[in-house]
Amino acid sequence: MLLGVNIDHIAVLREARKINDPNPLDAISICKLAGADQITIHLREDRRHIHDEDAQAICKLSALPVNLECSINEEIIDIVCKLKPLRATLVPEKREEVTTEGGLDLIANYDRINNAVKKLHENEIEVSLFIDPCKEMIEAASKLDVQWIELHTGTYANIFAMLYGNLSNTHHSIKELELSRKQLNTLLLKAKKEIKKATKKAKELDLKVAAGHGLNYQNVQEISSIKGIEELNIGQSIIARSVFTGLEKAIKEMKELL
Numbered sequence: 001m002l003l004g005v006n007i008d009h010i011a012v013l014r015e016a017r018k019i020n021d022p023n024p025l026d027a028i029s030i031c032k033l034a035g036a037d038q039i040t041i042h043l044r045e046d047r048r049h050i051h052d053e054d055a056q057a058i059c060k061l062s063a064l065p066v067n068l069e070c071s072i073n074e075e076i077i078d079i080v081c082k083l084k085p086l087r088a089t090l091v092p093e094k095r096e097e098v099t100t101e102g103g104l105d106l107i108a109n110y111d112r113i114n115n116a117v118k119k120l121h122e123n124e125i126e127v128s129l130f131i132d133p134c135k136e137m138i139e140a141a142s143k144l145d146v147q148w149i150e151l152h153t154g155t156y157a158n159i160f161a162m163l164y165g166n167l168s169n170t171h172h173s174i175k176e177l178e179l180s181r182k183q184l185n186t187l188l189l190k191a192k193k194e195i196k197k198a199t200k201k202a203k204e205l206d207l208k209v210a211a212g213h214g215l216n217y218q219n220v221q222e223i224s225s226i227k228g229i230e231e232l233n234i235g236q237s238i239i240a241r242s243v244f245t246g247l248e249k250a251i252k253e254m255k256e257l258l
Protein backbone atom coordinates (compact mmCIF):
# COMPACT_ATOMS: atom_id res chain seq x y z
CA MET A 1 0.00 0.00 0.00
CA LEU A 2 1.41 3.38 -1.02
CA LEU A 3 1.41 6.16 1.56
CA GLY A 4 1.16 9.83 0.65
CA VAL A 5 1.96 12.01 3.64
CA ASN A 6 -0.03 15.24 3.70
CA ILE A 7 2.24 17.93 5.13
CA ASP A 8 -0.30 20.81 5.14
CA HIS A 9 -0.52 20.38 8.88
CA ILE A 10 3.10 21.48 9.34
CA ALA A 11 2.19 24.72 7.60
CA VAL A 12 -0.87 25.02 9.88
CA LEU A 13 1.51 25.12 12.84
CA ARG A 14 3.70 27.72 11.14
CA GLU A 15 0.70 29.89 10.31
CA ALA A 16 -0.43 29.84 13.94
CA ARG A 17 2.59 32.10 14.60
CA LYS A 18 2.91 33.71 11.15
CA ILE A 19 6.66 33.09 11.08
CA ASN A 20 8.91 30.83 8.97
CA ASP A 21 9.07 27.84 11.25
CA PRO A 22 8.33 24.93 10.88
CA ASN A 23 8.93 24.82 7.13
CA PRO A 24 6.99 21.98 5.41
CA LEU A 25 9.86 21.58 2.92
CA ASP A 26 12.09 20.36 5.76
CA ALA A 27 9.76 17.39 6.30
CA ILE A 28 10.34 15.83 2.90
CA SER A 29 13.68 14.14 3.49
CA ILE A 30 12.34 12.65 6.73
CA CYS A 31 9.19 11.41 4.94
CA LYS A 32 11.42 9.73 2.34
CA LEU A 33 13.70 8.21 4.97
CA ALA A 34 10.69 6.82 6.85
CA GLY A 35 9.30 5.09 3.76
CA ALA A 36 6.62 7.50 2.53
CA ASP A 37 5.85 7.12 -1.15
CA GLN A 38 4.48 10.55 -1.93
CA ILE A 39 4.10 14.07 -0.57
CA THR A 40 0.59 15.53 -0.60
CA ILE A 41 -0.14 19.23 -0.19
CA HIS A 42 -3.30 21.28 -0.65
CA LEU A 43 -2.87 24.77 -2.12
CA ARG A 44 -6.11 26.28 -0.84
CA GLU A 45 -7.65 29.33 -2.50
CA ASP A 46 -7.41 31.19 0.82
CA ARG A 47 -3.76 30.07 1.33
CA ARG A 48 -4.55 29.28 4.96
CA HIS A 49 -1.61 26.89 5.30
CA ILE A 50 0.39 26.02 2.16
CA HIS A 51 1.47 29.16 0.26
CA ASP A 52 2.56 29.52 -3.36
CA GLU A 53 6.20 29.72 -2.22
CA ASP A 54 5.84 26.40 -0.35
CA ALA A 55 4.23 24.74 -3.36
CA GLN A 56 6.96 26.08 -5.66
CA ALA A 57 9.79 24.87 -3.42
CA ILE A 58 8.15 21.50 -2.78
CA CYS A 59 7.37 20.83 -6.46
CA LYS A 60 10.89 21.84 -7.46
CA LEU A 61 12.91 20.13 -4.73
CA SER A 62 10.92 17.16 -3.43
CA ALA A 63 12.69 13.84 -3.78
CA LEU A 64 9.26 12.18 -3.56
CA PRO A 65 6.48 12.55 -6.14
CA VAL A 66 4.17 15.45 -5.30
CA ASN A 67 0.38 15.13 -5.27
CA LEU A 68 -0.98 18.68 -5.27
CA GLU A 69 -4.60 19.04 -4.16
CA CYS A 70 -6.48 22.04 -5.50
CA SER A 71 -9.91 23.39 -6.36
CA ILE A 72 -11.20 23.70 -9.92
CA ASN A 73 -10.90 27.50 -9.83
CA GLU A 74 -9.29 28.55 -13.17
CA GLU A 75 -6.61 30.75 -11.57
CA ILE A 76 -5.57 27.91 -9.29
CA ILE A 77 -5.46 25.44 -12.18
CA ASP A 78 -3.18 27.86 -14.10
CA ILE A 79 -0.86 28.05 -11.08
CA VAL A 80 -0.80 24.25 -10.78
CA CYS A 81 0.02 23.93 -14.49
CA LYS A 82 3.11 26.07 -13.88
CA LEU A 83 4.09 24.18 -10.72
CA LYS A 84 4.02 20.85 -12.58
CA PRO A 85 3.53 18.39 -9.72
CA LEU A 86 3.42 14.75 -10.77
CA ARG A 87 -0.28 14.64 -9.91
CA ALA A 88 -3.06 17.13 -9.24
CA THR A 89 -6.03 15.99 -7.17
CA LEU A 90 -9.11 18.10 -7.78
CA VAL A 91 -11.08 18.69 -4.57
CA PRO A 92 -14.10 20.78 -3.59
CA GLU A 93 -13.39 23.83 -1.44
CA LYS A 94 -15.52 25.98 0.81
CA ARG A 95 -13.96 29.03 2.46
CA GLU A 96 -15.82 28.52 5.73
CA GLU A 97 -14.94 24.82 6.17
CA VAL A 98 -12.32 23.72 8.72
CA THR A 99 -11.28 20.92 6.39
CA THR A 100 -12.61 19.28 3.21
CA GLU A 101 -16.14 18.13 3.94
CA GLY A 102 -16.91 15.83 1.02
CA GLY A 103 -16.10 14.88 -2.53
CA LEU A 104 -16.30 16.87 -5.76
CA ASP A 105 -19.67 16.86 -7.48
CA LEU A 106 -18.52 15.65 -10.91
CA ILE A 107 -22.00 15.86 -12.41
CA ALA A 108 -22.89 19.43 -11.43
CA ASN A 109 -19.37 20.67 -12.34
CA TYR A 110 -18.73 18.40 -15.30
CA ASP A 111 -17.67 21.05 -17.86
CA ARG A 112 -15.39 22.97 -15.48
CA ILE A 113 -13.75 19.76 -14.35
CA ASN A 114 -13.36 18.55 -17.91
CA ASN A 115 -11.59 21.82 -18.83
CA ALA A 116 -9.33 21.59 -15.79
CA VAL A 117 -8.42 17.96 -16.60
CA LYS A 118 -7.57 18.91 -20.20
CA LYS A 119 -5.33 21.81 -19.13
CA LEU A 120 -3.52 19.65 -16.57
CA HIS A 121 -2.99 16.87 -19.10
CA GLU A 122 -1.63 19.37 -21.64
CA ASN A 123 0.97 20.14 -18.98
CA GLU A 124 1.75 16.45 -18.44
CA ILE A 125 0.23 16.39 -14.97
CA GLU A 126 -1.68 13.25 -14.05
CA VAL A 127 -5.09 13.90 -12.54
CA SER A 128 -7.04 12.44 -9.66
CA LEU A 129 -10.58 13.34 -8.58
CA PHE A 130 -11.44 13.46 -4.88
CA ILE A 131 -14.97 12.03 -4.75
CA ASP A 132 -17.50 10.47 -2.44
CA PRO A 133 -17.71 6.68 -2.63
CA CYS A 134 -20.82 6.43 -4.78
CA LYS A 135 -21.60 4.77 -8.12
CA GLU A 136 -22.71 7.96 -9.90
CA MET A 137 -19.43 9.73 -9.15
CA ILE A 138 -17.31 6.74 -10.19
CA GLU A 139 -19.18 6.53 -13.49
CA ALA A 140 -18.75 10.27 -14.06
CA ALA A 141 -15.02 9.97 -13.21
CA SER A 142 -14.55 7.26 -15.82
CA LYS A 143 -15.93 9.63 -18.50
CA LEU A 144 -13.47 12.35 -17.50
CA ASP A 145 -10.31 10.67 -18.78
CA VAL A 146 -8.48 10.68 -15.44
CA GLN A 147 -5.99 8.10 -14.20
CA TRP A 148 -6.95 8.19 -10.51
CA ILE A 149 -9.80 8.74 -8.14
CA GLU A 150 -9.39 9.36 -4.41
CA LEU A 151 -12.29 8.17 -2.28
CA HIS A 152 -13.29 10.54 0.50
CA THR A 153 -13.10 8.58 3.75
CA GLY A 154 -14.22 11.49 5.96
CA THR A 155 -17.72 10.14 6.59
CA TYR A 156 -16.31 6.77 7.66
CA ALA A 157 -13.67 8.48 9.84
CA ASN A 158 -16.20 10.75 11.55
CA ILE A 159 -18.52 7.87 12.40
CA PHE A 160 -15.56 5.82 13.65
CA ALA A 161 -14.42 8.70 15.88
CA MET A 162 -17.89 9.15 17.36
CA LEU A 163 -18.21 5.42 17.99
CA TYR A 164 -14.74 4.46 19.23
CA GLY A 165 -13.03 7.73 20.16
CA ASN A 166 -13.83 10.21 22.86
CA LEU A 167 -14.98 12.79 20.35
CA SER A 168 -18.60 12.64 21.47
CA ASN A 169 -17.50 13.73 24.98
CA THR A 170 -15.67 16.87 23.87
CA HIS A 171 -16.72 20.23 22.50
CA HIS A 172 -15.59 18.94 19.07
CA SER A 173 -18.40 16.37 19.12
CA ILE A 174 -20.09 16.02 15.71
CA LYS A 175 -23.64 17.09 16.51
CA GLU A 176 -25.09 15.41 13.41
CA LEU A 177 -23.66 12.12 14.67
CA GLU A 178 -24.84 12.18 18.26
CA LEU A 179 -26.65 8.89 17.81
CA SER A 180 -26.91 5.70 19.85
CA ARG A 181 -24.01 3.23 19.56
CA LYS A 182 -26.32 0.89 17.67
CA GLN A 183 -27.16 3.57 15.11
CA LEU A 184 -23.49 4.55 14.76
CA ASN A 185 -22.54 0.88 14.26
CA THR A 186 -25.07 0.57 11.45
CA LEU A 187 -23.77 3.77 9.84
CA LEU A 188 -20.17 2.61 10.11
CA LEU A 189 -20.94 -0.68 8.38
CA LYS A 190 -22.76 1.25 5.65
CA ALA A 191 -19.85 3.67 5.18
CA LYS A 192 -17.36 0.78 4.86
CA LYS A 193 -19.60 -1.05 2.43
CA GLU A 194 -19.88 2.06 0.26
CA ILE A 195 -16.08 2.44 0.09
CA LYS A 196 -15.72 -1.26 -0.84
CA LYS A 197 -18.42 -1.08 -3.52
CA ALA A 198 -17.02 2.14 -4.96
CA THR A 199 -13.52 0.62 -5.15
CA LYS A 200 -14.83 -2.45 -6.96
CA LYS A 201 -16.75 -0.30 -9.45
CA ALA A 202 -13.73 1.95 -10.07
CA LYS A 203 -11.46 -1.04 -10.74
CA GLU A 204 -14.02 -2.42 -13.22
CA LEU A 205 -13.77 0.93 -15.01
CA ASP A 206 -9.95 0.81 -15.00
CA LEU A 207 -9.39 3.64 -12.55
CA LYS A 208 -6.59 3.63 -10.00
CA VAL A 209 -7.99 4.03 -6.51
CA ALA A 210 -6.60 6.11 -3.65
CA ALA A 211 -8.43 6.99 -0.46
CA GLY A 212 -8.04 9.50 2.31
CA HIS A 213 -9.32 12.02 4.80
CA GLY A 214 -9.47 11.56 8.53
CA LEU A 215 -7.58 8.26 8.48
CA ASN A 216 -5.59 7.53 11.63
CA TYR A 217 -3.80 4.77 13.55
CA GLN A 218 -7.10 3.33 14.83
CA ASN A 219 -9.29 3.41 11.75
CA VAL A 220 -6.83 2.88 8.87
CA GLN A 221 -6.71 -0.93 8.66
CA GLU A 222 -10.39 -1.31 7.81
CA ILE A 223 -9.61 0.81 4.75
CA SER A 224 -6.11 -0.43 3.86
CA SER A 225 -7.45 -4.00 3.76
CA ILE A 226 -9.94 -3.18 0.99
CA LYS A 227 -8.83 -4.95 -2.19
CA GLY A 228 -8.23 -2.50 -5.01
CA ILE A 229 -7.17 0.53 -2.97
CA GLU A 230 -3.56 1.25 -3.94
CA GLU A 231 -2.74 4.40 -2.02
CA LEU A 232 -3.76 6.27 1.11
CA ASN A 233 -3.16 9.96 1.72
CA ILE A 234 -2.87 10.71 5.41
CA GLY A 235 -1.88 13.94 7.12
CA GLN A 236 -3.44 15.16 10.32
CA SER A 237 -3.00 12.00 12.39
CA ILE A 238 0.64 11.50 11.33
CA ILE A 239 1.66 15.10 12.03
CA ALA A 240 -0.26 15.03 15.34
CA ARG A 241 1.62 11.89 16.44
CA SER A 242 4.93 13.34 15.27
CA VAL A 243 4.65 16.09 17.88
CA PHE A 244 5.23 13.38 20.48
CA THR A 245 7.27 10.76 18.63
CA GLY A 246 9.04 12.62 15.84
CA LEU A 247 8.00 12.48 12.20
CA GLU A 248 10.13 9.51 11.15
CA LYS A 249 8.66 7.25 13.83
CA ALA A 250 5.12 8.47 13.20
CA ILE A 251 5.40 7.62 9.49
CA LYS A 252 7.06 4.24 10.13
CA GLU A 253 4.29 3.32 12.59
CA MET A 254 1.66 4.21 10.01
CA LYS A 255 3.46 2.29 7.24
CA GLU A 256 3.57 -0.80 9.49
CA LEU A 257 -0.23 -0.74 9.76
CA LEU A 258 -0.83 -0.62 5.99
Ligand SMILES: CC(=O)[C@@H](O)[C@H](O)COP(=O)(O)O
Binding pocket: 006, 008, 009, 042, 044, 069, 091, 098, 099, 100, 130, 212, 213, 235
Ligand atom coordinates in the same frame (compact mmCIF):
# COMPACT_ATOMS: atom_id res chain seq x y z
C1 LIG B 1 -8.86 16.76 0.14
C2 LIG B 1 -8.49 16.30 1.48
O1 LIG B 1 -9.08 15.48 2.05
C3 LIG B 1 -7.29 16.87 2.11
O2 LIG B 1 -6.74 17.85 1.35
C4 LIG B 1 -7.53 17.52 3.39
O3 LIG B 1 -8.75 18.16 3.34
C5 LIG B 1 -6.42 18.47 3.64
O4 LIG B 1 -6.84 19.76 3.46
P1 LIG B 1 -6.75 20.65 4.75
O5 LIG B 1 -5.34 20.42 5.26
O6 LIG B 1 -6.96 22.05 4.32
O7 LIG B 1 -7.77 20.14 5.70
Ligand SMILES: NCC(=O)COP(=O)(O)O
Binding pocket: 006, 040, 150, 211, 212, 213, 214, 215, 233, 234, 235, 236, 237
Ligand atom coordinates in the same frame (compact mmCIF):
# COMPACT_ATOMS: atom_id res chain seq x y z
N1 LIG C 1 -6.63 13.67 0.67
C1 LIG C 1 -6.59 13.35 2.04
C2 LIG C 1 -5.39 13.91 2.67
O1 LIG C 1 -4.55 14.45 2.00
C3 LIG C 1 -5.15 13.78 4.11
O2 LIG C 1 -6.22 14.21 4.87
P1 LIG C 1 -6.08 14.19 6.48
O3 LIG C 1 -5.40 12.90 6.89
O4 LIG C 1 -5.24 15.37 6.86
O5 LIG C 1 -7.49 14.25 6.93
